[in-house]
Amino acid sequence: MEFGIIGSGSWGTALVKMLTDNGLRINWCVRTGEMVKYIGKRRHNPNYLTSVSFDTGLLKLFTDPQKTIAASDHIVIVTPSAYVTQLFTGIPGKMLNRKKIISAVKGMLPQHNLLLNDYLRAKFDFSIDNYFTIMGPCHAEEVAAERLSYLTFSGVQRAYTQKIAEQFSTPYINTVVNTDVYGVQYAAVLKNIYAVASGIALGRGYGDNFLSVLIANSADEMAGFLRKVGIRNIKVGIHSAHKLQQKKSPNYAASVYLGDLLVTCYSMFSRNRTFGNMIGKGYTVQSAELEMKMVAEGYNASRSIFNINKEIGADMPVAQAVYEILWKKLPVAVGLKRIEDSLV
Numbered sequence: 402m403e404f405g406i407i408g409s410g411s412w413g414t415a416l417v418k419m420l421t422d423n424g425l426r427i428n429w430c431v432r433t434g435e436m437v438k439y440i441g442k443r444r445h446n447p448n449y450l451t452s453v454s455f456d457t458g459l460l461k462l463f464t465d466p467q468k469t470i471a472a473s474d475h476i477v478i479v480t481p482s483a484y485v486t487q488l489f490t491g492i493p494g495k496m497l498n499r500k501k502i503i504s505a506v507k508g509m510l511p512q513h514n515l516l517l518n519d520y521l522r523a524k525f526d527f528s529i530d531n532y533f534t535i536m537g538p539c540h541a542e543e544v545a546a547e548r549l550s551y552l553t554f555s556g557v558q559r560a561y562t563q564k565i566a567e568q569f570s571t572p573y574i575n576t577v578v579n580t581d582v583y584g585v586q587y588a589a590v591l592k593n594i595y596a597v598a599s600g601i602a603l604g605r606g607y608g609d610n611f612l613s614v615l616i617a618n619s620a621d622e623m624a625g626f627l628r629k630v631g632i633r634n635i636k637v638g639i640h641s642a643h644k645l646q647q648k649k650s651p652n653y654a655a656s657v658y659l660g661d662l663l664v665t666c667y668s669m670f671s672r673n674r675t676f677g678n679m680i681g682k683g684y685t686v687q688s689a690e691l692e693m694k695m696v697a698e699g700y701n702a703s704r705s706i707f708n709i710n711k712e713i714g715a716d717m718p719v720a721q722a723v724y725e726i727l728w729k730k731l732p733v734a735v736g737l738k739r740i741e742d743s744l745v
Contacts, residue, residue: 405473604681
């Protein structure tokens with residue numbers, strides 16, 4: 402497998418670390434020529450996870466996504482969702498023939514309110530058979546410190562998904578495989594919205610008790626949305642026999658669903674919680690984004706889910722309040738009071 406990584410933020414850097422720690426040669430598309438020179442000389446990303454040192458003999462560095470795609474047969478997309486359509490602009494459809502695309506994008510494409518696989522199908526007639534996802538729960542900072550973390554790989558072809566997952570498995574990364582391509586992506590989108598809600602509450606001085614109730618209700622709200630879009634593996638405590646592995650079959654309590662929601666809402670490494678915290682303290686969206694210097698996917702996700710839910714019709718008071726605070730300038734105190742009144 403010839404992997405290409407498109408994206409040089411903290412998560413892209415963490416994925417490159419996993420693969421190169423396994424001795425794999427990587428085609429890595431970074432932002433600028435200056436970064437190419439810096440990594441080649443200093444052996445680490447100048448902007449993210451600077452403690453991670455690379456064997457540069459395993460890296461072929463690019464600044465052109467098209468050249469990276471051409472040089473690779475497995476392309477990992479790990480850019481903020483808002484920039485994905487720009488990434489694929491000008492790329493001929495035939496270039497994706499016989500390629501595998503692996504999404505590490507934890508958001509919807511806000512220009513279209515689409516998951517990446519649906520965008521690729523619409524634009525390039527790209528088959529979901531050749532599409533895979535990497536989802537959490539996992540923080541780039543903990544990968545850099547080699548703290549044991551879990552990653553879930555999803556694809557409709559389980560056996561091939563397992564082969565991909567094995568390339569990322571290290572002493573500090575345990576991998577899980579499932580076939581729920583849509584469910585894991587929607588869960589990743591939603592958990593970022595709920596992490597923003599948790600951050601807003603923290604910024605307003607709410608305590609652990611309120612956060613626990615908020616997150617429990619958010620988990621239920623997420624499950625209701627997933628049911629509405631047709632996801633079925635969300636019955637907690639119920640498992641089917643799994644012949645290939647000595648493990649339970651995944652359900653909503655699994656790491657990629659509930660686990661990722663919990664860590665994103667609670668962790669100090671969560672950029673969405675940090676973003677929400679700043680909003681709760683009175684920052685505008687624009688000032689919070691400028692100070693963070695990183696993209697909080699929950700911002701755009703809240704609008705995409707709001708638009709999708711016009712058709713879905715799920716009961717989503719928490720996500721609705723976050724959307725109105727971020728996009729409709731609803732006062733934070735009013736939005737939190739609406740959330741308070743909805744909690745059980």
